[in-house]
Amino acid sequence: MFQQITILGPGLLGASIAMAVQERGLAKRVVAWSRRAESRAKCRQQDWCDAVLETPEEAVTGSDLVILCTPVQTIVPLIKQIRPALSETAIVSDVGSTKRVICRDAQNALNGLSATFLGAHPMAGSELTGMEHAQANLFEHSACILTPVDDTSTKVLTKVSTFWEALGMIVTSESPERHDEIVAHVSHLPHLLASTLCAYLARQDQSWGKLSGGGLRDTTRVASGDPQLWKQILEQNRNEVLSAIDGFEQVLHQLKAALLNKDSAGVIKHLEQGKTYRDQLPTD
Amino acid sequence: MFQQITILGPGLLGASIAMAVQERGLAKRVVAWSRRAESRAKCRQQDWCDAVLETPEEAVTGSDLVILCTPVQTIVPLIKQIRPALSETAIVSDVGSTKRVICRDAQNALNGLSATFLGAHPMAGSELTGMEHAQANLFEHSACILTPVDDTSTKVLTKVSTFWEALGMIVTSESPERHDEIVAHVSHLPHLLASTLCAYLARQDQSWGKLSGGGLRDTTRVASGDPQLWKQILEQNRNEVLSAIDGFEQVLHQLKAALLNKDSAGVIKHLEQGKTYRDQLPTD
Numbered sequence: 001m002f003q004q005i006t007i008l009g010p011g012l013l014g015a016s017i018a019m020a021v022q023e024r025g026l027a028k029r030v031v032a033w034s035r036r037a038e039s040r041a042k043c044r045q046q047d048w049c050d051a052v053l054e055t056p057e058e059a060v061t062g063s064d065l066v067i068l069c070t071p072v073q074t075i076v077p078l079i080k081q082i083r084p085a086l087s088e089t090a091i092v093s094d095v096g097s098t099k100r101v102i103c104r105d106a107q108n109a110l111n112g113l114s115a116t117f118l119g120a121h122p123m124a125g126s127e128l129t130g131m132e133h134a135q136a137n138l139f140e141h142s143a144c145i146l147t148p149v150d151d152t153s154t155k156v157l158t159k160v161s162t163f164w165e166a167l168g169m170i171v172t173s174e175s176p177e178r179h180d181e182i183v184a185h186v187s188h189l190p191h192l193l194a195s196t197l198c199a200y201l202a203r204q205d206q207s208w209g210k211l212s213g214g215g216l217r218d219t220t221r222v223a224s225g226d227p228q229l230w231k232q233i234l235e236q237n238r239n240e241v242l243s244a245i246d247g248f249e250q251v252l253h254q255l256k257a258a259l260l261n262k263d264s265a266g267v268i269k270h271l272e273q274g275k276t277y278r279d280q281l282p283t284d
Numbered sequence: 285m286f287q288q289i290t291i292l293g294p295g296l297l298g299a300s301i302a303m304a305v306q307e308r309g310l311a312k313r314v315v316a317w318s319r320r321a322e323s324r325a326k327c328r329q330q331d332w333c334d335a336v337l338e339t340p341e342e343a344v345t346g347s348d349l350v351i352l353c354t355p356v357q358t359i360v361p362l363i364k365q366i367r368p369a370l371s372e373t374a375i376v377s378d379v380g381s382t383k384r385v386i387c388r389d390a391q392n393a394l395n396g397l398s399a400t401f402l403g404a405h406p407m408a409g410s411e412l413t414g415m416e417h418a419q420a421n422l423f424e425h426s427a428c429i430l431t432p433v434d435d436t437s438t439k440v441l442t443k444v445s446t447f448w449e450a451l452g453m454i455v456t457s458e459s460p461e462r463h464d465e466i467v468a469h470v471s472h473l474p475h476l477l478a479s480t481l482c483a484y485l486a487r488q489d490q491s492w493g494k495l496s497g498g499g500l501r502d503t504t505r506v507a508s509g510d511p512q513l514w515k516q517i518l519e520q521n522r523n524e525v526l527s528a529i530d531g532f533e534q535v536l537h538q539l540k541a542a543l544l545n546k547d548s549a550g551v552i553k554h555l556e557q558g559k560t561y562r563d564q565l566p567t568d
Contacts, residue, residue: 123495123496123497124497124498125497126498142497143495143496143497170494172495182489182492182495185485185488185492186485186492186493186495186496186497187496187497187499187500189481190481190499190500190504191499191503192539193477193481193503193536194503194562195539195555195558196535196536196539196554196558197473197474197477197532197558198557198558198559198561198562199535199539199557199561200532200534200535201469201470201561202557202558202560202561203531203535204469204531205466208466209470209561209564209565209566210427210454210566211407211427211429211456211466212470212471212565212566213407213408213409213426213427213471214408214410214426215471215474215475215505215506216470216471216474216565217565217567218502218503218505218506219474219475219502219503219504219505220474220503220558220562220565221499221502221562222502222503223555223558223559223561223562224562224563225555225559226559227552227555227556227558227559228552230555231548231551231552231555234543234551235543235546235548238544238546241543242540242543242544245536245539247488248480248481248484249533249536251487252477252480252533255476255479255480255483255529256526256529259519259522259525260522260526262519262522264515264519267515267518267519268511268512270479270483271507271511271514271515272511273482273483273486274479274480274481274483274486274504274507275479275482275507275508275509275510275511276486277482277486277493277504277507278478278482278507278508279508280493281493281500281501281504282494282496282501
């Protein structure tokens, strides 16, 4: 239970956190700040928000948990900005899709303070953005990866872990580097394949799209995600993403070779390996 | 309106057709045949089936529409088998995911008869198989591609087109070759990318899967499809599929180059092209 939680950037994830916190009584007060005046105005009409402040510094004042829900490239600049206003006991966290760069720079940004940063990545959300799509149950049954570093105290790790569990998530801890390797494979690679498939089909006959079925729709759903947000994610995780693409290409080449060489056993083996993996993925 | 429709191979698609035909009163009688005795027994308990015959020849006797819903490699052998039992006026059709090989060989198989073959590919279905997942509304609002050849009469084309429209589908005609090129791109390529992604992830740390979110689940759903069925589809459409993979790889290389060269504008352009394409795909 926190006294006051601040959400910086209440979009889909931030507003969903605020809703869930109110619904489950995890904080006495939820305070928000949004960069755009229009968003702040919209925020003021929401019942999941006790106060909306004009600046991030005002918004974090007196909070014991601050969660940054802004695009990944803005997280560290914002931490530098709120640094002077943070409570001594404040825990600063985020929901960013990359962790290595953010955790390293966030720790440096808070150097010398007793306030502490602990990275978090709730694997929830969708191609939709904006608080209008927020829902209190967004996080239920999904994975949340926390990325403690050597300096992270057990107390802070436990508090943040308990928080996400209270939102219904299955919490795991990984190093920031390991996190980035994992999500390069299970999130960033799927995203860029979907996006590349769509970019490729966009260059073919445009009438083909209307002949497609549910397979193409599902396979490419994530390609509707915000290009600006995803550009930042891919760039902050560049090396891991490039390495995941290389690995994927090797397996694709194996399938191509099997098809080309009329190696039916090889094609079947590939498809069976894929099916076995897919069938054991967690369901919704 | 048909006097009698025969479904050979009442799995997900075949049983769904039968249900829809009964619900919408499109035939006086629906007759089925399944290769396995166990499936025939199950079929006899279904109310969408007026009779279940022991052989395909018996099942097609007296039918004015015969729809083959078996795996693509079995369609032509089955047409050869039922040839002697077909009514003079019978229209033979199918639901196979490839068309060039099937239409050519089916036409040859019926050579000299007044019964005629017209290929059909309803773009409905899912990774699920079997009559237990069938539903009468499976085809509603989805595309159906008919593949007439030079000899196809307008009368047959109109009859088959009207049939699929009565099942709720949006019907288009393409040549068998053009059909295969289109589905190589909008169906077979998405499938093999999903399958390859899963086959690649299967070779990584197995614990990563449980850290994935809805993005990976959606992107890879089709990889749960039956490997035997998909092997046949990929093999029957080998050249078009290989060419689609090549085209996809070129676009993937462009994205890789943009990431590697820190060309943010190039990454954004790629993601935006993908999003624009995805956003205009037909919805469910």
